[in-house]
């Protein structure tokens with residue numbers, strides 16, 4: 001696809017969603033946007049967000065992730081420099097034998113070759129196999145329409161050559177289960193049938209699926225209705241996991257008020273408040289004895305407006321408890337938190 005068309009698509013999404021953020025065009029192209037470590041029940045996770053051209057969809061109303069990306073194209077040589085940066089990072093080198101999972105993102109779709117180079121992706125796989133000898137899972141964030149199963153099969157073959165026989169996980173943003181909230185209000189552009197088709201295609205290869213959900217992603221939704229949507233999502237993912245015999249992880253993000261979005265406008269007019277963390281615990285505890293795992297995202301990635309975070313003064317203890325849940329999947333922690341008012 002030519003670069004002009006890609007830029008036009010990004011602008012169209014931005015305008016359709018009435019966004020007002022600017023892009024991160026001054027960022028050093030040889031350095032990822034950010035990278036950090038997370039602890040989960042699967043072990044140590046390295047999360048890397050590469051710097052590339054912005055998400056081509058760009059329409060989701062509450063999302064300003066593209067504001068950390070570049071408006072223009074970032075070529076494969078620059079992304080290869082970013083990969084070299086990751087694998088020479090002293091913390092990555094020091095912890096390389098402990099890293100069990102790597103999640104890669106570009107705040108858009110890694111499988112969209114118009115914004116993220118295929119050459120760079122192949123180089124990344126090679127570096128992964130060489131450097132991380134205990135890697136169990138590689139997770140790749142993408143919109144489903146960019147998933148090409150021939151490409152995935154090739155990647156899975158390459159990963160299987162690694163010492164740890166690394167498995168692939170496809171991570172997609174689902175955001176809300178309710179179809180009207182997800183597609184009419186949030187403008188996700190994702191149908192359940194499209195998602196189920198993806199899971200059905202992934203199943204024979206044993207690929208895992210990770211689904212990002214947002215608790216209370218739009219204005220006009222009460223705290224209780226937001227909890228119910230997540231509970232329904234847990235039930236839905238559990239059914240899909242059992243039907244297709246695919247391992248599914250729900251990554252539950254409490255919504256923050258992202259700068260330069262219509263959610264910010266609603267927040268400034270007192271028409272929206274982010275969810276409370278006790279309500280997030282209340283929603284997630286519905287996952288007890290279900291066949292899916294749940295990870296609660298606790299970072300606003302520095303993208304929130306002032307006062308628009310789901311983290312409020314005095315939340316330190318509850319955050320520590322939720323992190324403990326992430327490491328253990330111990331639902332007694334959520335039961336205890338859910339009793340708080």
Ligand code: SF4
Nearest residue numbers: 055058059060063107
């Ligand atoms: S949520 Fe994902 S697909 Fe939607 S605009 Fe943001 S980065 Fe793009």
